[in-house]
Amino acid sequence: MKKQTFISAVFLASVVIISAIMLGSRSAGAVWEKGNSITAKLEIFASVLETIQRRYVEERSLDELLEAAMEGVIARLDPHTSYLPPDNFQRWNKSFEGFSGLGISYVVLENYPMVTHILEGSRAREAGVQVGDFITHIGKTSIKGLTESDIQQLIRRQEQPLVRLTVMRHNVRQPQVVTLKRRHIKLKSIPVAFMLTRTTGYILMEKFTGETAEELDEALERLSRQGMQELILDLRDNGGGYLSAAFEVTNRFLPAGKMIVYTQGREPGSYSEYRSNGDYPWQHVPVTILINHGTASAAEIVAGALQDWDRALIVGSTSFGKGLVQSQYRFRDGSALLVTTAHYYTPLGRMIQRDYNNLTRDEYYYGAYDLAALSRREHDSNRQVFLTPNGRKVYGGGGITPDIRVHNKTAEIDPELTALFLAQDKFFIRFAAQVFLETPVLRQLPIRLLRKKIRISENQFQAFKKMVLAAGYPADAEFFRAHRDEIIFLLKREIAYLAGGEEGRIFASLERDTQLVQAINTMAIFNQYTRIDNNLTTALRNRAE
Known part of the structure; x- marks a missing residue:
């Protein structure tokens, strides 16, 4: 009886799928002609699942087997057709639809989150929160030592739409309390x-x-x-x-x-x-x-x-x-098929x-x-x-x-250096934050001047090296010697980001962004021609070489 119930359940789901295909098809007659063949194969499929679940040497859940079957079907298609379980689909949607939040980005430095970016038009900006501020409390709860994930969860658990933050500013003794309203944050496609x-x-x-x-x-x-x-x-x-x-x-x-x-x-x-x-x-x-x-x-x-x-x-x-x-088909459990x-x-x-x-x-x-x-x-x-x-x-x-x-030279960063840049200890942004906080003049500089004004001295480079090695990161003196120029470039770029946001980072990247530099140079020649033709592209290619 149990076997019959199992097969019936899977078979019923299969019939529903077949019916949906038939009702949605513009050539339903052709589907009906093949219906008996499809039904027979689905009966066998249900029997295979039931046999595996009952007889296989290790226990396997029906959900696990069915999901593996779906993945197998999708694997026979193009690389972009995909099935997204509910959690994955929700995250995918957020990248287009936005999320509820306070409008600030931060990284945990020295046990507290430091604000690294504030969205234009956000309540945080209106309330006077600045890049470089450290958040010490959410409500009455100290967040010392919490991870970024813990802090996000704590903010989400606040029952009221208003969230009270206590912030400390560099070289300012008195903490500041700001109350921010959570609201829908729309991620801009043009930052x-x-x-x-x-x-x-x-x-x-x-x-x-x-x-x-x-x-x-x-x-x-x-x-x-x-x-x-x-x-x-x-x-x-x-x-x-x-x-x-x-x-x-x-x-x-x-x-x-x-x-x-x-x-x-x-x-x-x-x-x-x-x-x-x-x-x-x-x-x-x-x-x-x-x-x-x-x-x-x-x-x-x-x-x-x-x-x-x-x-x-x-x-x-x-x-x-x-x-x-690709078309999106949503299902009742919150999952979706991108086909x-x-x-x-x-x-x-x-x-x-x-x-x-x-x-x-x-x-x-x-x-x-x-x-x-x-x-x-x-x-x-x-x-x-x-x-x-x-x-x-x-x-x-x-x-x-x-x-x-x-x-692009920016894409030539060595994999070993990339690993250091992405390390959990966040060495680059931590050191950039120190330089940024100790150099208040950076806040007043026009963004286009940041690239020329930000300098990394020999003492600062050695201090960065010491910080990395003291944390036990597997690097040696030869690594820092070989990657000196790239390390200095990445540090300057992070400092520029703290001082000028994404715009500051882009100007700082001009040092190595050969594609953007070429685009700027292209415009100088572009305006000498009346139209885009072989004469223009030939002139540009010759100059690029």
Whole structure:
């Protein structure tokens, strides 16, 4: 009886799945014809599960077996189709929808959390909280010695929407008590937008959400008032987001009637195309787009469309190559299936999806960052070649190939040094905080001057080395000698972040960000030409070399 109940339960779930497929299909007749075959296989599947659960040498739960079965099915599909359990789906959604919080970021230093960043427009900023403040109490509870996770949990457990914090400021004896209201924090897709030079605006776009177009309009209008004559749009490490947001971003820069992207799925009638409406005043602003191996999906739609129409120059390294449209199907338990339902194509018909056949998921993802494999792909004589309206060659078959290829020195940080930077002891931000707190003039400096004014002396370098070694980190004198320049660069960048936020970090990165430097130099030549054509790209490549 127990066996029959088990099989019936699994079989009933299977029938529900089949029914949903049949009801949602446009060719239900074909599904009904195969129904008996599917039913028979599901009966066998239920019997296999029941036998394993009852007879296998080690106990296995039904949930574990069913989840493994789902993973097995998904593993036979493309690398981007995925099933997200409830917790994972909730975290994934938060990256687009935001979260409830106080609007401050912090790291635990010397037993207390130190504020490292305050969101624009947050109650914390209005209340006078500053970067470098140490939080000592939440309500009446001392948080000395608590981990960052413990502190987050304590804030969430506060029953009232108002949270009282006690903060201590460097060189100020009297603690300050501030009361902050928790509210929904919307993570911006454009964290910074500012003038890099007197005429060059810079916009960093990290993802594509429902608010991206509105954020872009605000940034463009503000930069225009500040004298922007040309724009650098930084899409590096932008993993994508909503297709509709990618359309709206591209739409800002094209005249009416231009194809931006089209999608084609398996089902008849699944073809969709998106065309610009020409409603925006930015159609003639020169644009350079920065991309790298982490630029994917919706970000590739923007770069691909503006490259196809000779509307923007693309600088950097070949993008990831994700040309799949995914649809989201939510389930009652809070989990979801992200399933590929179509391919997208650039206006010239380029399919940007990189080949994933005969590759494991790890091989596929690591392949986007394999410089040798990227070089082989870029120099493959069999790659599809397309001609833009101005006669420039652009390429299909795996990501967006930039017009000007530049390897970024910032990405050349040695793995051993990366491990030190990411170490749990947070050596770099801890030392940067000491320098920042001991140098109050950094708070008053214009952000663009931080890179020139921040210095790491020999004594400070030796103090950093001593701090790392005293903590028992496995490094030696040779390690610090070999990585001296990179360590100093990373320390200066962290200090600049504390003093000037993300904008300060970007200016400090100019020392090694060869892609951004090339984009700035590109603009100087860009304005000497009337259009993006082979003459312009040839001049830029010659100068880059």
